Amino acid sequence: MIKLIVSDIDGTLVPEGTNDVNPEIFPLIRSLRARGVYFAVASGRHKCSIEKLFAPVRDDIIYITSNGAYTGTYSKTRAEFPLSKDIYTSLFQDFDTAIGYPYFAETANGAYTSCPDPEFSRLLTEDYGYDIQFRPSLLDLPEKIIKLSLYHPENAQNIDEKWLKKWNKICRCAVSGTHWIDFMATDVNKGNALFRLQEILNVTIQETLAFGDQANDIEMLKQAYFSFAMGNANCTVKNAARFTCDSCYNDGVLKTIRGFFPHD
Secondary structure (H helix, E strand, O other): OOOEEEEOOEOOOEOOOOOOOOOOHHHHHHHHHHOOOEEEEEOOOOHHHHHHHOHHHOOOOEEEEHHHOEEEOOOOEEEEOOOOHHHHHHHHHHHHHHHOOOEEEEOOOOEEEOOOOHHHHHHHHHHOOOOEEEOOOOOOOOOOOOEEEEEOOOOHHHOOHHHHHHHHOOOEEEEOOOOEEEEEOOOOOHHHHHHHHHHHHOOOHHHEEEEEOOHHHHHHHHOOOEEEEOOOOOHHHHHHOOEEOOOHHHOHHHHHHHHHOOOO
8 A cells, every 4th residue: 555655856747847747736645645645745956946836735745855955844844964064165166166067055945056147047946946046155055055956058967977976975966857966965865865754654665656767766766666767767767666657748647646546
């Protein structure tokens, strides 16, 4: 019996970088919650973006956001895992002096960028639903940084492997979508966040249904017996999951959940 459903957002529940969620998911989430089934969103996005995307059911879902660096509900934080200042200072130096691509920082309650390009801010606010704030420097934010995200305008896979090797020595570095590389504390990922949530809810791996499409979803998929890679996922993700469902463009998540719960 399924007691917990966990879904990634970009490339899984919606096409990447959009807010085109099928509204039929909202009454389904309410119906599942009424019968005791939890629905969790596990995304690289910040909590503020998820709150907007799931506004009709924001009090009915669980948030695993910032790639697992934050877990909670709409009204209560359960866990957050910040980067150390030494680590994000080193990353800022690499981004600013050698990489040259825009980036932003997330805290538990906000998102900030020092990039002055209005198109980058538009991308974050309009396409991803962020409440992005501009700061000339990100070194002294009002809260601890839980995630950094570097934007590659073409494809994040094109980042030189030497940088990924360097960054992975000091933090958790994960490709999160076509354009993004995310940076979190070393032991932060969606799978660890899901494991902690399962313990809190007293739910087993065999009672968990999960959906994902990117490399940053693999640990999460391994933490669910009913693990589904999207039809649009790459082979690495499909090999990590037990099952494959339809693509995000054809409501694969919605169809699969209805297959498990045909009367909801």
